[in-house]
Amino acid sequence: MTRALTQDDLLDVVEREGTRAAAAAEGADHDRPVPGCPGLTVGETARHLGSVYRMVVTWLRTGERPTSWSRQPRDGEPVEDYLRDGLRALLGELAAHPPDTPCASWHPYDRTYGFWRRRMAHESTVHRTDIEAALGRDLTPIAEEVALDGVDEVMHLWFTHRLAERGVVGTRHATVAVRSAHRAWLATMDPTGTVSADAAETAPADAVITGDPTEMYLWLWGRRAVYDRSVRQSGDFDAIAQFWALLRLATK
Secondary structure, three states, X not given: OOOOOOHHHHHHHHHHHHHHXXXXXXXXXXXXXXXXXXXXXXXXXXXXXXXXXXXHHHHHHHOOOOOOOOOOOOOOOOHHHHHHHHHHHHHHHXXXXXXXXXXXXXXXXXXXXXXXXXXXXXXXXXXXXXXXXXXXXXXXXXXXXXHHHHHHHHHHHHXXXXXXXXXXXXXXXXXXXXXXXXXXXXXEEEOOXXXXXXXXXXXXXXXXXXXXXXHHHHHHOOOOXXXXXXXXXXXXXXXXXXXXXXXXXXXX
């Protein structure tokens, strides 16, 4: 059975994946488009990641959602250096506080430094894969425990809390089971809201999606097409289409 990630593991993932993203962007064609993400390029992805790191540091230090922070490299500053400098600041801030230390966040039930360790681990991982995919490289493998934790984050944080925060609901009642490795989740959507819960692998649902952890992780984040064969789908395909559309609104 895959072990659960610790808070130290998550901090290591932030450092490892942020460093890989910068290294991949260095010396590359920054105008190369990211597959499946219209408007996103290698350079814009690196800039975005460096900007997000700075935004989180500002949020943590001020206790309030920031309205302004450094969003662009200085004149003449390579974007990968901008990314690395933001990463160093973020790692320093996260490492300086135990993960259970209270802080501001956008999660209604997790306002701790641990929330940001996990969130930035997956922000870094997804965008590292974006840069590698844009450059036509084989993706550096994502550890199974990281991918499974990322699937869990999408299901519980984005599909449930992010959609509720934005007031987005389903158009009709449907359930979709998501199964990967030894874990399973059940997504429920209807005109009153969306919710996801851990489930038994045999839990009944209108539709079922299965796949290995990495492919499921990338599919949930929209880095694979809705009916991509990297994940197996069965049952009510309209339910899957609704689930997919809601995820795109949650994670954009």
